[in-house]
Structures are given as structure tokens and as C-alpha cells.
Amino acid sequence: MSYKIQIRRGLKADLPALDEGELGLCTDTGELFIGTSEGNRQLGDHTEIHEVLSSKVDHEELLNQLKGLTNGLSNKVDAQYVVEQLENKADADHQHILEDILDVDLTISEPKNGDVLSFQNGTWKPSPMTTPPPGEGSSITSAVYMIELERWGITEGIPSKPYTNDNYYMADANVQGINQALNYAYNNGFTQVVLPRGQYAICYPRTIQMQSQLSFHLNQSVLKVIYDSDSKSPFDTRTGTDYYNFTGTSITFSNVTNAHLIGGTIIGCRADRSFVNSNERRQEHTYGVLLSRGTNHSSVKHCIVRDYMGDGISMDSRSPSELAEFNLNLSLNSIDNSTGELISSNNSLASGFISLRDYPSFQVTGFGYTRTTNILTKEVDVFFYREDNTYLQKRQMNRKIYTPISIPVGARKVRFVFRQETNPLKNMGITLRFGNPPHHNVIEHNEVFANHRGGITLGGSYNIIQHNVIRDNGFNTLDDKPLFNDPTRYGINQEDSYGDNCVIRHNLIYNTNHAILAGCYSIHIENNHIYNVSGIGINLYTLSFATVKGNYIYRCGTSAFGLMTTNLPGAHVHITDNSVHNTNINLNISNGYTLYVRGNTFVDIPMINMPANTVTDAFKENALKYTGHYLGNEPVLRIDKIENCTFVFNSNSLLQVRLITTSISGSVFNSIGLYLDTRNSNTVEGEISIHDCTFNNSRIDNHIFGGKKRAVNVTDSVFQNSRLYVGNINTPHENPLLTVDNSKFLINTITTLINNDINNEDGYGIIKIRNSNIEIANANFNPLITNAFTRRTFEFHMKNCNLRYTGEGPLNLVYYSRPTSMRKFVSANNHFLNINLPVEDPDLFIGYDPETHSTNKPSSGYYMLSQIIKNAKPEVGNYIGWVCIHEGYASQNFWTANTSYSIGTLVTSNNNVYECTVSGVTGTLSPSHTSGSYIDGTVTWKYKGSSALFEPFGLIGSN
Secondary structure (H helix, E strand, O other), rough: OOOOOOOOOOOHHHHHOEOOOOOOEEEEOEEEEEEEEEEEEEEEOOOHHHHHHHHOOOOOHHHHHHHHHHOOOOEEEEEEHHHHHHHHHHOOOOOOOOOHOEOOOOOOOOOOOOOOEEEOOOOOEEEEOOOOOOOOOOOOOOOOEEEOOOOOOOOOOOOOOOOOOOHHHHHHHHHHHHHHHHHHHHHOOOOOOHHHHHHHHEEOOOOOEEEOOOEEEOOOOOEEOOOOOOOOOOOOOOOOOOOHOOEEEEEEEEEOOEEEEEOOEOOOHHHOOOOOOHHHHHOOOOOEEEOOOOOOOOOEEEEEOOOOOOOEEEEEOOOEEEEOOOOOOOEEEEEOOOOOOOOOOOOOOEEEOEEEOOOOOOEEEOOEEEEOOOOOOOEEEEEEEEEOOEEEEEEEEEEEHHHHEEEOOOOEEEEEEEOOOOOOOOOEEEEEEEEOEEOEEEEEEEEEEEEEEEEEEEEOEEEEEEEEEEEOOOOOOOOOOOOOOOOOOOOEOOOOOOOEEEEEEOOEEEEEOOEEEEEEEHHHHHHHHEEEHHHHHHHOOOOOOOEOOEEEEEEEEOOOEEEEEEEOOOEEEEEEOOOEEOOEEEOOOOOOOOEEEOOOOOEEEOOOEOOOOOOOOOEEOEEEEEEOOOOOOOHHHHHHHHEOOOEEEEEOOOEEEEEOOEEEEOEEEEEEEEEEOOOOOOOOEEEEEEEEEEEEEEEEEEEEOOOOEEEEEEEEEEEEEEEEEEEOOOOOOOOOOEEEEOOEEEEEEOOOOOOEEOOOOOHOOOEEEEOOEEOOOOOOOOOOOEOOOOOOOOEEEEEEOOOEEEEOEEEEOOEEOOOHHHEEEEOOEEEOOOOOOOOOOOEEEOOOOOOEEOOOOOOOOOOOOOEEEEEEOOOOOOEEEEEEEEEEEEEOOEOOOOOOEEEEEEEEOOOOEEEEEEEEEEEOOOOOOOOOOEOOOOOEEEEEEEEOOEEEEOOOOOO
């Protein structure tokens, strides 16, 4: 049998303090050191060592160096013996086998291949280690173990299909050998294990088991699963021919601490699968790396994980020990804090005694897929007892589900109290998890791709997924394999798990159906780059709290963000400082969340759909930008409350945006045509308020088409070359109203300020400008109003305004383009500077405010008792005005028999006011009902209210 003599060798960075007389070779630099009483001493530089290794050794020089060092050698080595051995055997070209050495101790064990010799007490003895384990009493400090392939039965090379049974046996032996090597390193105090660089076959169902306190360096090696969908593996003990359902996990972290997988490629079975059977595409239960059963403070880093049917890397929510489907023995009681005894209660349930398991802590979690439990408050009170049920006088109150509950010393049992619960037969839907789920683990700097269902599964608490490339998962453009049959194909998925305070950050995710699905209990999703996903970028569900911050999201087919049902009280989501491009944003399915959307930039967004909530939800300080490359349809934005936002179209033309809202404040609009609407405009009259906004080269359009009338009220705003529109198409009896108060208009490019697009007299529009300043710099400005063609379809009211032309010479102002389209033009208390006014049309022009003045007794509107309407044309012998002496609706149109009436007409009859809701011809009996409707001939009258009564007051004398 052949043997060889070896000295300590390794990287220079790992060189330990050598024993006196011990040699150490640096394999990366070629330097040779020997241990002395004063530390390591180099024997020549690396150039000289390379020369020694490539030619005959200079015996005399080497012997002189060794003789100078032998004086300090300890009793561990016979220095003269070493000199003699080197003098006889130091030829670099000369090789010896172990049989050449006659003084080897063979009494302890028979030497094996891979053994090395160590000199102990004057005798050479075989040793079964390439790198001896570090430990007390040893001078060796290296903690790195290089796996000895031959020793552990590990074979390099990946066979080609079709695979034979021998191929599978070899792959299974590789997994066993790696496990034995890891176990050996763990038991002997190593902290790092290195797999010699190469390619290795592995197979199912055996898994590589990671060990605590141990880093496993794959050293750029490739581990590949060999698999055949159409032939039975020798390790598949199942019956039947569905060979494609034979599954496994390649590497498992199970209840380990401080274990780390580093630097290799792990390839699953997907590439080997044929998918001849159409059901094979449903398979999702093979995994690359799994962190489970309480694994903590561990990591997977710098790896490539690909081609698994489930997920490349997975963290689940399993604990080392779990108690499920147990009887709580609930009763309508509470527990006395001082005695631990049951006390009667009418609003809480107490459990029976529940035995604890031997772990330092446990959690109360959901059962099965009911991750949130059925506990109303999502909290429990916990009371601790000894084995004999005596109270330990230890309790923990208001413990939130999914958070660790520490078990006091001596506690062997617990009882729970569920507050605000009254049904002893209720199934609380809980599982007790002892030892906690995976926590404080990190998955970083990996590339995870080409997996059938998804990239990374997230579970447990305080875990981090960061700096990974997660691509082409649940995506079949890289090959011809079929897609996974379910739409739950994600880059990162927490669908079937739970966890508290996990972090997903700095990842690149693309080419998948959905990028991130994060669920129970809380999550932080930050600074990820997500693009080209066919579904949802970031989807949230069953959450108490989530932050979504600083992410770049580009082209998601369905939506950049999604919200599913929370199922948790007080749930809230913060979406801040993200950049979202070419993607819809549908957050309307909120089901219980308070939503905070702030500081985001939305570029070329076709749709934003926020929840219908103006009390708690916020949409603040966001920038919506539309570029010249936007090719989508008219953007539709459903945002009930908008604060301090910017809407910009980078063009000199206008982009029409349909904005469905109730309130806008502090916002800026550049080159935006606002088509305003409310959510329920088809059935309910609407109102929209706009305050402290700036409109540059923009337009406000209050347009009705088949809906109810809407009032838009603008206050304290600035209009720079921006116009006001009202419209009504085919919607009789619904009158759009646009009012602007306390605002400023600056006109230097546009030639008209007001437009209307109305095609029926019974749905006329109204625009009112009050208490505002209008500055006109454009000499080509005219007319003030550009009318539609339809007769009598528009009213304009201007009150207490200042109009000034800033150009040279007076501007000859034209009020309107088509007099026939005007119903009335009201101008009250306005001041015109450097402007020549047109001739007033007596049939249209009203020079007073009809809301406060009249030339006759009021005939429309609702009036309160003692409300005064002044006489617009007072004169001697007439009255100052009219005072309301009976509250109600004003109408001077009295009912008459055998008369035709149209819809919307108001009449007075028997001191009541009625509205015509069905047109026709009246009969002979006037309406007198005081509720509901009444048919009069072919006319239907709806009771509107009592009639207002007026009396004149303030006779104007001659003096």
C-alpha cells in the first residue's frame, strides 16, 4: 500500500503558529515556514521555494538553516532525526512510498488511502486527517476543513441522461458523504468546511443537512439533481407510475444556529423533466435550499439556485415543536392575577391547563392556512403553572399573536385568557409553536432563477432577503417548459407562511408573474428594483403593518401594488418614496387597511385606484409625470383626497386626465386637462372642492354625460393660461356648476377663458367667478366665453372681480362668441381697468347679483325665515326689498289645469311646491299632497316642500 509524507499546508492567510520544528507550506505564495520558540520563521522567499520545488534541493544550505533552528526544539520532535531524514529524502524529484519507511507504528490501526504520517515521540504514525481538528492542547488553530472526497465516498462528475441506477447510487452517496463530512467537521470543532471545486451529482429524497456553527463553502462547485420524469428512481419507494411526483429538497437548515451556505451553484430537477404528462406542470414540491424548524442567525449567500419545481430558496414558518388541534377546554371565566384561580366573567374565556414543552419560549399562531387565528383581539393573557397545577405567580398579559412568549423557570403548564370572547364552543384556530419559527436569517447576494413556481419563499420573523437577483421564475421564455398551472408565481412569496418584521430590500426582480407577495404579520419592502412582471409588483395581504419604500417599479402587467384582505385590526400600509413607471396602481381592494401614499413619483401611469376613504387614507406629496412617450389611453385616477401633489405633462399640448375625486389641495397641474368626476356620479349628485392649487397651461372641465349634476368649487388658486370648462352631453335636467372664488387668472397666451360643450337646453351649465383678479396680457384675447352651438345652454356669473388689461391701449372685450347660446350673463360689482366693455344685451345681461338682489319677488331657490332679497333697481315709492316670512321654496309659477309641463318644472299649489318628474298635461284637480308623488292627468308631481312667502319691506320715501 502506498503512503506519502506531507507537511502542514494551506493559504498564507490561514497559517497558524507552528510548533517548534514544524514546517508549513503556503500553497498560494510558495513560501515555506518553520516554527521556532520565537514564532514562525520563513525559510527563503517564494522565488527560492518555487526553485526548490522544481529542482534538486540545495542540501547544504537547507541543512545549515535547520541546524541553526534545532537548538530551540522541544521534546515533541527529535531534531537530529528530522535533519537526517531530510538529508536522505530532500530530493524534489525523488518520491517515496510509506513502505520505504521502516519505523512506522502500525500497531494502532491499519493505514488507509488518504491517511498522512505525523511524527509522535520518535515514531511515525498514520493519521486520518488532511487538516487536524482545532482544540485545546493542540498547536493547530486553523478551523477550515477541506472535504476529503475519497475518504467520504464523494465522486466528481455529473452523468448524462438516461441515468442508470449506478448514477443514482453515486448521487445519493455524494449527499451522504457531504453529510458525513459536515458532521465530522461539526463534531471536531471546525467552523468552516470547503468542498473541493468541481461538479457533483445529487438526487432525491436525501437532503444535505447543514450543521450549527458551521459555514459550508461550495467553493464555486456545482451540485446538480439528476432526475427522470419517465423512469423510476431506485430511491422512489412509492407505488404507481407518476414518477414526476417524486420530490425532495437538496439542502436543509433544520433547527440550526449560525449555519451558512456560501458560494456555489445548486441546480434542481426542472431541466431534466420531460413534462410528457400534462399533470407534471402542477408539481411544486422540490426545493433547492430550505430553512426550517427554528433555524436562526443563518444565511445563504453568493449562490446560484435554479431549476427547482417549487422555490429556489425557501424559509417556512415551522418551529422545532408544534402543538395543533388540541382541546382548549374553554369556559366563560377569567383568571385571578394573584391566585391563578378561575373567576367568573361575562366577557372573557379561560382555557384549561396546557402542557408546555422543553423550550425557552413559544408563540400563539394560526392553524393551517388560518394564519391570523380566530381570536378577536389577536392577543392573549398567559398564566404559568407548575407540573402539579399550582400557580407560579407568573403571568404575561396582552401577548400579541406571532410574537415570542418567554417561559419562566419552573413553568410546566399554561392557561390562556381570551378577552372580549363569550362563546366557550368557539374554535380559536390556534397552534402553539415551541422554539419559534426561523428567525434572524439572511438570504443575500444570490442569483435565483428558472424555478418552476417561484424564486424565494419568505417565512418566520426578523429574516432578511437582500441584494439578490431573482429572475425568470414561473416564467418560460428561457426554455420550452410549460408554466406552473397556478398564478401564484412570485419572485418572493409569503403565501403560506407568516412572520413578523421581515425585510425585503435591494433585490432585482424581473420576468415573473408577480414580484413580491408579503403577508402576515408585518413587513418592510425597501429599495428593490422590480420590472417586467406580468401581474402585481408588490402584493400585500393579511398584514398588520407594512412599509413599501424606495422601490423602483417598471411595467407590471396588472398593478404596481396590490392590497388583499387584512383580517387584522388597525392594519396600515405606508407606500412612500417609490418610483413607479408605466404601470397601473390598483389599491382599491383594501378591506380594512389605512393607506398612506406619500412622496412617490408616478411616471406614465394609466390608472390609480385608491380606496374610497377621505378620513384616514392619505395621498400626499406625490408627483405624477407624463412624458412625451406616453402612449396609453386617457389616465383615470380615482383618488378621493389629494394633497400637495404635482401633475405634469411634458408637452406644450394638454393631456386629458380623468380625475375622480372629492378634494384637491395644495397641488400643481402643468399641461393637464382635468376631466373631473366623482365615484357615484351616475346615481348621486356630486361635489368637488379644489383649494390652493396652481394650474399652468391646463384646464378644469366639469362635464356630465349620463350622470347626476356636479358642483366644482375652486378657492384660492392660480390659473396661468388655463381655462374653465363645463359640459353636458345628452343629460337633461342635470346642470354642471363650476365656481371659482378668491383666485387669480394670468392670461398671456390663451385667447379665451371659458368654454362650454352642451347640447341640450334642459341641462345647461353654469360658471361663476367671484372675488378674483383677472390679468390679460394677450392682445388677441377675445372672447371671454366661447359658446357651443346649442341655444340657451350656458350661464356666466362674475361678481366682485378686478379685470385688467396689461397691454398698450384698452382691450375691446367681447363677452361671448354666440349670444344665442347664452341664458344670462351676470356682472355684479366688478372693476375693469384698460378694458372697453361691449354693449349690454338687455335680454341676457344682468348687472346685479341674483343671489342677493332681484327686480321682483324671488321666484326660485330655498329661503330661510327672515332672509332678505334686496331690490336690484330701487327707486322712490318702491321698496328696499323682500323679506321671507315663511321658510320654503320660492316659486311664482302657479299650477294651472289642462297645461303641458316638462320634467324639472316647479309649480306652487296650495302653499306647497311640486316638481314635475314625468312630463305631460295636467288634469283639473291641483296637487295638495305633502309627501311622495301624485299623478295629475298625465303629469307626475313630486312633493318638494312648502312654499316660501315674501313681503316687501322698506318703503323708499321722496326725501
